[in-house]
Amino acid sequence: MNRDQKNAEIARIASELKGSPVFYLADTSTLTVENTNALRKECFNGKIKMQVVKNTLLKKALDSIDGIDYSEMYSALHGPTAILFAETGNGPAKLLKEFRKKNPKLEKPSLKAAYVEESIYVGANQLDVLASIKSKNELIGDVIALLQSPAKNVVSALKSSGGKIAGIVKTLESRNA
Numbered sequence: 001m002n003r004d005q006k007n008a009e010i011a012r013i014a015s016e017l018k019g020s021p022v023f024y025l026a027d028t029s030t031l032t033v034e035n036t037n038a039l040r041k042e043c044f045n046g047k048i049k050m051q052v053v054k055n056t057l058l059k060k061a062l063d064s065i066d067g068i069d070y071s072e073m074y075s076a077l078h079g080p081t082a083i084l085f086a087e088t089g090n091g092p093a094k095l096l097k098e099f100r101k102k103n104p105k106l107e108k109p110s111l112k113a114a115y116v117e118e119s120i121y122v123g124a125n126q127l128d129v130l131a132s133i134k135s136k137n138e139l140i141g142d143v144i145a146l147l148q149s150p151a152k153n154v155v156s157a158l159k160s161s162g163g164k165i166a167g168i169v170k171t172l173e174s175r176n177a
Contacts, residue, residue: 006057013053013061016085017115024084024092024130025076025112028052039099039109046095049085058083072120076112089116093130 001009017023028036043050055077062070084092096109114121114130121130134142 010057010060010064013057013083014064016083017061018065020085020087021117022086022089022092022115024086024096024114025058025073026082026084026092026096026109027079027112028082028109029080030108031106035103035106038103042095042099043084046091047087048092048095050082051085052080052082055079055081068118070115070120072122073113073115076122081112082109088135089133090131090135093127093133096127097131 028039031039040050058081059074059077062073084095086092092114093111096111099109100106110124111121111127111130113123114126116130116133
């Protein structure tokens with residue numbers, strides 16, 4: 001690869017990193033071709049884009065992005081690295097956990113690092129934390145449910161006691177008449 005090709009590859013990787021609110025760095029070094037293809041298929045089905053990159057090009061791409069300091073991730077840039085691009089923060093973590101559960105004999109893929117909507121996570125021990133993160137839509141749904149709950153209680157109380165009040169008013173009317 002000549003210098004122009006490397007620069008083009010760095011620019012392409014940087015563009016994809018900028019365009020993705022979530023990306024994971026995973027180690028897939030000991031996977032066989034069959035296992036790697038199975039992982040790629042799972043990624044495709046989960047709407048996660050997976051690509052293998054050279055660490056030096058990835059580091060240069062991360063350095064070229066203005067406004068975000070990725071230096072915490074640099075310690076994870078050793079050995080083979082696959083980038084998993086996603087739209088939801090917990091999608092790749094759940095995928096990695098599920099893949100490992102289906103293939104208990106495999107030690108990989110393992111999490112090296114992750115960037116999830118302005119937060120950086122480093123190390124395989126962060127996988128459970130990342131899998132439990134709720135997506136933006138899930139959080140919005142939780143907030144709406146919490147806001148609707150008191151309103152529903154008030155409306156149902158008014159409806160149920162409304163019949164009682166009407167009965168009491170009719171009874172009082174009939175007594176006074």
